[in-house]
Amino acid sequence: MDLTNYKFSKDHEWVKIEDDIASVGVSDYAQKEMGDVVFIELPEKGSSFVKGDACSNIESVKAVNDIFSPLSGEVVDVNTTLEDTPENVNKDPYRSGWIYKIKFSDPAELTDLLDANQYEEYLKGI
């Protein structure tokens, strides 16, 4: 799929920007590494995070992985459909598998993120 509008953190989260709101999810690579997702602990709407904070976690049968917020800001929406269909993170990580939306406070932080090509290069080095 076309990932031109997506940016990636080295912790394998993606963000997609619309105005001052960023949707956040995990990359296809991350979902494959985790295996079948069974539960996502969503952050609370209205809570604030600093970039790098563990703000949510994803549970597979084998492990629990923290999601580190790729940007600072306030959570404005969470994907409650994942409560019943956590498998969307596996099946469709970049669309219906989004986890939360954050109103980011520091646009400068975006420059720390990788674009799709850079992320692909980064994965090769892992």
Place this chain on the structure above:
Amino acid sequence: MNKLPELIFNISRKGKTGVSVSLNQFPDELIAINKKKLRNGIEDFPSLSEVETVRHFSNLARLNHSVDNGFYPLGSCTMKYNPKVNEKIAGIDNLSAHPYSPVDLVQGNLRIIKELEEWLIELTGMDSFTLTPSAGAHGEFTGMMIIRKYLTSLGDPRKIVLIPDSAHGTNPASAHFAGYDIREIPSNDEGIIDLEELKKHLDEDVAALMMTNPNTLGIFEKNIVEISKALHDNGSMLYMDGANMNAFLGIVRPGEIGADVIHLNLHKTFSTPHGGGGPGSGPIGVSKELSKFLPVPRITSEGGKLKVKYFTEEGIGRIKNYYGNFLVMVRALAYLMALGKENVSLVAEDAVLNANYIRKELEGHLDLPYKGKTLHEVVFSDSGLKVKTLDIAKRLLDYNIHPFTVYFPLIIHGAMMIEPTETESKETLDNFISVMKTILKEAEENPEYLKNSPHNTPVSRLDEVYAARKLILRWEKSEV
């Protein structure tokens, strides 16, 4: 057709019961409880007759693999035969006292506890024991609290516990609940703790090293004496996880190779049955300087009579109700008495002989990442195979063999950890070896067949993802 019996809730008929006990006939007017506190029935609770209950659980029992019905080489779990006589002994009515019975009326029970302590002291070379912890992990937690209390008495509890990357998951969890941060240290190429690597981590923050010996690869930590010295020079303690004590019972005393604290698993080395996951018993042995920090109760001897101390000034306090899993202790003592000095070393000798025999016979057929001398268990990897460890494990079920421990230790890719124990005959080992060779051949020729195994079990491969997503943790009345 499902081979599982119906759930009891679906075969229940209100009003049935399987119990008949004579009850005093006192009138309800005596009830001295405010009416609003009383309960009106237990909604949907099952009601079965005696015969239905007996059939239900007999049919369930038949669906289990157990030591009693087949080979069970589950690594690090020491699934040895559980002698039947021990069950008879544990069932002696005159041992089943109330835990608050006056001590002069339970001298026999206190003697059992005391004598088992003495056996364990003799076999481990430790100064003193508590038998109270319920299981290995409970013992670890107790042991780490003892270390913390001891170090605190010297002025500083310190902050960090070192744990090798091959350790059981209980080690870091137990140390954490005793208030410590964990630092993992890598094993070396031989699969053991590297003395020089260890020394790099030793500073004034290090409270202890938790070491399993022999470790989870079945390899003896041959530098243990030097490791213990390095720790002690740094003011740190050596905690020895004795889960694998079956490898040198009656041959090595941990107290003589530098252990300050050790836990044993009566449900492994000392033949008490695992009961499908418990009860266990995880006694803790300590060196002399740590003995006053043991938890209560402590049994003492005064003029031939045994007494109980319920409080000690310096100890870590109470970690479990009453005395511990007493009937597990009874079985363990009976086991040791049956062995006696004539046989106690044979436990480890035969266990190690059996493991090395399997190793030798399978070495050319499976990848063996760590080639050092192994004691009671051997760990292969699935490297180079067309199937995964899990597939081989599941296929073994079709041959009425319980699989080895899978995917542990984590430092081996697709680990297969095989521990035969000393209570298996050569025929059983030969059969296992030949089954393994057959399966490995199947893996080459028809990997798909293995990936879909097991084929002959009461249920086929179960969907763990479904279970974790649906989280059906109890029966619910279906809404029709």
Place this chain on the structure above:
Amino acid sequence: MRYFPLTDPEREEMKKVIGINDIKELFSDIPKGKSYFPLDNIPSMLHEDELIEKFMKYGEENEFHKYKSFLGGGAYNHFIPEAVKSLSMKGDFLTPYTPYQPEVSQGSLQAMFEYQTMMSMLTGMDISNSSLYDGGTAAAEGVLLMVRKSRKKKILAASNIHPEYLEIINSYIQNLDIVIELVDFDETSGKVDLADLRSKTGDDIGGLVFQSPNFFGVLEETDQITEIAHNSGSIVTQIVTEAFSLPFISSPGSNGVDIVVGEAQSFGLPLSYGGPFLGFISTRKEYVRQIPGRLVGETIDTNGKRGYVLTLSTREQHIKREKATSNICSNQAWCALRASIYLTILGEKGLNDISRSNHLNTAYFVKQLSGMDHVEVKFKEDFFNEVVVDLKNIDIDQFMNKLKAKGILPGIPLNWFFKEFKNHILVNFTEMHKKADIDNFVNAIGELK
């Protein structure tokens, strides 16, 4: 020796295959001088008949069985049907390990699933785990669960919970930066002092742990306790040490309790000198990811058939290591299996009848004592199957000795645990006490006037 199936010729053959001459070669990694220690201090082996005789002698050295006991305090003597004993002793229940391979463990797993369901029904909660070590450690796990869930490190504990449980809680938290503050009990009713509870609740409190029936055998005002605690945002954990109270008394869940922990020894386990017993924890569905210990869940196999597996193991130590909800690994699975059989065979009717009879036996004793003025039942209302008897001017040691001389173990002296109760004993009645036993006990007390 009969535990070792290898023969000497087989051992020789196997050594040859391995390529050694002497078994000692396999132990050569052990430092010099540290292997093959002398075994002189170890006794000689016993044959099977000698072994049985030896342990029968320990049993005879015990004398407790010559007495009629009224001891309770967290360990209770209930009737156990023979079918429970015989079924639970089946080797296929007794000798497997934890069900890591579910395809060959459906027997244990389904029985645990049934156990989890029955414990949830009895406690009135959504879910139960498959066992903890015992009531005391379950109480400590309940406190740790409240700390995790609330993210607050201060917990209130009623001072009339089982004193050993409080000791265990204090041991468990001693290095975890958690503070326990005690809530008083009312000296007249024996129940939690609600005014004191109200004054101690607040934003900084993560939860409250109390016990009902409490250590004095008295039922608490559970609905009021939960209301007060919930109003200040605290989680509530109820301890139950006598599980046989559950069928007769309104359930913890119906009174708003969030977590129920306790001891289920009463469900089919003999007194066993205090162990193995059966710890349990039941709670709300939304707490499931925070609870300690193993859980069995229903699933399907590749053919879509019903089956059971251990689930949510991501909470546990073997995956989460130091971040796990608890370090527990081996638990009391067989004890839970036994409880499962016991609860099934009794059924709703058996449980209700026996539970009611426990209370009535106790109430009969209280009534018989009410005519005496040299002793007095301390808390006369809302007891279940235990009461405190105030011996007033009778010296407790003399009392104990005189009843012992009549073949009676009258109860637990409360001065073991509570300084303020110098001359008081805690007395328990179950269905094992027949009317004649109670009458004898009452007469023996009457004679001490």
